[in-house]
Amino acid sequence: MEPVPLSEDGTAPDEQAIQTTVALEGDGADIASARHLAVQFLTRVQAEHGLPVSQRALEVTQLVVSELVTNARKYAPGPVLMDLRIVGDLVEVVVWDSAPVLPVARAPDAGRVGQHGLEIVMMVAQGFEVQMEPVGKRVTVRIALLDDPSGAITGRRPL
Template sequence: MEPAPVGEDSAVPDEQAIQTTVALEGDGACIARARHIAAGFLMRVQAEHGLPVSQRAVDLTQLVVSELVTNARKYAPGPVLLDLRVVGDVVEVVVWDCDPVLPVARVTDAGRVGQHGLEVVLAVVQGLEAQREPVGKRITARIALLDDPGSAITGRSSL
């Protein structure tokens, strides 16, 4: 099943916000579709709005989308909402699912097989928030649109 567009290009007062929201349902193929949607969204941001977006930002956004949507599909029954928005110089990846249990980063363990997704996300984002909603939870990750050669390319926040 194809993702259903929920909203497109809305504005926030005093600051340009460009966004798209899709509902993802179905099997694991929705994870690949979500990555494709994220890359397409950032390409449109460049082409239609003239905002610079580094290839690194595209790659990291696809990685974060993949990890967050995978977790939502794995741990929560039902649909997943993916909201992508550009605010200022960051892209926000917001994933909603119906499970109210907030994710917890596990202690790093090189011997553990799997369950490293949140660790990966934390390592590459500039910020990460998890919030309970009236139904389920919302995870928001922030990724810089441009590379910053003067600073470390690592995450800056943890859960």
């Protein structure tokens, strides 16, 4: 699995873009590889671009990548594309898969075993959206790079 930086139109990235895209075509090992790529990406963002990234942002990004890639591998046939990019003070995790079904967070149920991933992702993210594509769907999750200076846990911003 080798990351390939691309712009949105598929051409070489401009010098301002900080992103990486990878196609995940294998098995369950893709999930660990995707988490590892996320850490490498955020470490590179810190080292090469001087952007601060909190330990929480690293951990939450790994969690989000794990949940999104797991769901894509579990419910969609074929390859999965993952894009990581910096947008202002956020990291966007974008996962595309070929399944034409929208993901739905289930109602909270402490007695339910499993299927809590989407609930968790929505709680730790600054933003969550799903876009239907001509083939499949694209899930985008935004995560704050820094913790709130007041010490508050960074999560979904109130409307």
